[in-house]
Amino acid sequence: MDPRTPCLVGAAQRTVREQPGPEPLELWEQVAREATREAGLAPDRLESIQLVYTDSWQYDAPVDRLAARLGAAPGHRAYSKVSGTAPQLLIGEAAARIAAGELDSALVAGAEALATKRYYRRRQEHAPWSHPADPKPAYGWERPPHPSELAHELFLPVHTYAIMETARRAARGWSIEEEMADRGRMMAPMTEVAAANPYAWRRTARTPEELVTGNRFVGWPYTRNTVAVIEVDQAAAVLLVSTELADRLGVPRDRRVYLRGWAYAEDTWEVAARPELGSSPAIGEAARNAFERAGLSLGDMGALDVYSCFAIALRQACDAIGLDPYDPRGLTVTGGLPYAGGPSSDYVLHSTATMAGLLPQQGGHGLVTAVGMHLTKHAYAVWSTEPGGRPGDGTPVFTAKPVEIVPAYEGEAVVAGYTVAHGRDGAAQRGILVLDLPDRTRAYAHVTSQDLIVDAESRELVGQAVRVTTDGKVNVAVW
Template sequence: MVSSGRPVPIVVGVGDIKNRSLKIEDAIEPMQLMLQAIRQAIQDTNLPSSSALSLQSSIDSVSVVNTWTWVYPDLPGLISRELGVEPKYKVLSHHGGDSPAKLFDEAARGISMGEYRVALVTGGEALASLGACAAAGKMPPPGWTKPDESGKGISLSDVSRFGENLGTRHSVGLPIHVYPLYENAFRAHRRQSIQENNRESAELYADFAKVAEKNPLAWNYGQPAATQEVIGTVSKKNRMICFPYPLLMNAFNNINLAGACILTSTDYARELGIPTDRWIYPLGGAGTSDSGNFWERPNYYSSPAISRSLDEGLKSSGLTKEQIDIYDFYSCFPIVPKLACQHLGLPMTKQSKPITLLGGLTSFGGAGNNYSFHAITEMVRELRKGKARNGLVLANGGMVTYQYVVCLSNKPRDSPYPESNPLPDLLEDEEVPEVEEKAEGEVVIETYTVEFNRDGSPLRGHIIGRLKNGHRVLANEGDEATLVQLASGVKEQVGRKGFVRNGEDGRNLFVFHKFEKL
């Protein structure tokens, strides 16, 4: 055991709640789902009721993953009042899937530094219930907390919410656009064929679906897992969203899920009498982000933020990748676990070690910002079984933007918990091409995607290219013939040459033939 005199942080209780009903009268708001998960986490400590009450009353840190579903006036404060506590530390995260791991690491660090005695981390969504209410043209049932301002959650399909910028000018910037840009570049960089890439992604997600099929918390639990053939084949039920990802390779967010985690020190756990078989040790964490503007990235076949977070997350935890027994890689789209596997030298499919404990954001459910919270709670349960010693969770957010890694173990560190995240909030030491907002001339496609209509016809092309001077340019297709070629799904488009010019509406337009003189 560590003898530095500093407290040793441990997880002593975890809880997860799923409200599967889509009936309007059964709709439960996110905060109430979180409170249910918190009570379950307290019960998970196996303390008698009197000691459990002491644990709850000792909560002096409340961290909440921001929810997409509902805009609360002060969610950490509301939860604190419901629990009857007055924490000295309250925080609501930014919107990003990295938040659960970041808050978890910060909570463990706060325990270790003696800043607080008991830390609560929680998060939840009720997007399925909210969607059911919207479809019925009804408001949620009486009793939901009065929303702050408009009461609207985060719009998941409106690119204009990002404000006026180079991306929105070209109608690009949503997750459904940006992750495919990475997949296409990653495929070309690895010299895969389009068909090979599709088979790989379908196999990866079919394996994930099998995990979700057996996970009681998964939104698809109890339903037969989608097969590789079904996932990889475009059909009416599996329409193409943005090439190369059909629907079943996209995150599914219409879920009602919440999770909670209770952390304290080994000393206080002993004082309360929490059994040692409940104890799981956070070992360390690290996280950073790439540019928030996806057009200002070094390339589209790697993520420096993923690579650096993995490396420093392991290093800060005192582990090597060989010592990790189980992983959970964020998986909103196949490219994220692929980038993690590539960096760690793991195979893309048929891994010898699990790379998902939940089953992915398509089959388990996207859970808004909160997916990786459920990965952390599931990791705790798996490590308690004793078959695996060390686990790693990679949480991803934004548009392959925010990354955070945490490592957990059923054995303590041999040194005090790290005093800080070793990485900066933003990576600024990577070389990034200059971007020309208004471009003209010959261009080589660096990456691309095509957005499709519901009827399967191509709607719009999104091209990122390089001019002869090496500068980067964003563009849309300039004519129907170019869109048809981009959407064909047969020939590799990355590396092809074309021409770009700036149109009257400010957008750059790309074609494979030279523009005719007006």
């Protein structure tokens, strides 16, 4: 075997259930030490430390602070932007640098303490955490929302993903009740996986009915029990090294896991810009390239973890790669983001760490997928106990062509997808529409009439003709 072949030899996860818990820096240190200890590598020998962006706290120099705690002086350091694909991009970069002979070891870690942040917020206290950035840098968007999305208050994933869900529902010809029932059936087995996962945030098995009824809507038609749970205290880390270093460390070959192939692709950044709201050509291209590079197929996978922040992410993935949502292998090895926990941009570190622990026990291959932003970014990674393949890099294998968005519009239009925003008290606040315009462009609009909001939640609105007025910034639709 090529001595430069990268392999994953250490992984760690931590879930803190009692609040207030540790700050992210302390969590980073804990999982970093555990992952390196598992491989027998002293932390001060790390040649690369890469961190996933934390939403919990803005540090002045996050990677430097962790390196100092570990007594390390890595020549390569990286801190990601906000994205659910960030862990895989960092892992892929680490593997590429190891294969090229630039590094022998690389740690990728992430942590969130958003449950503890909520603890302090409810007490109207500031988190007493270390090394705050001063001044605070801009939020870690790779790209800020479109001005029309900001004007229409459409920047929360619970709303953008729900819009795509309604578009797919209509395309399938499902009723509102059929979509909700199917969502419950698809996601209930995930709760059983989470119940058996000691690191899961929600460890209670639920019936399909419990998931979609009896709990409040957050972004209609999504209920609280079927969306990612973000306010968690969780951390994870993975350690990659060259085969040569793994040999020197004495890591048994049956404890090494290899990145056989991975690929990255992009749909449009704005929801309204997607040619088909309910489907994703980028997912299919990412998966096809990842499997081709790995020299394997979906049928070869013994375990799967499909990114599950919202049901539409699962469904678009299953549609694109030909995966039955009720495949006996299951859709997750952790329980997924709604049940195992969805710590902002970090989840894929947890799914990768779990997969890395599972594959040596059962042998074979596993698929880990990632989604970033508003179903914009897609990363597909094939892990294996057998080396081989061509890992690939983070260059997009596909980039979607956007539909033009018209910020201010007045006239006739047709609903392409929609949601109803709900407050924390469960009350419906406003409708948010993506509209097909006569010239094949798109626009956003609000629905402010309470009678129309009730109507929107009672029947299929996709395909409904509407009249739109505008104040030059916010469009309002009626029918």
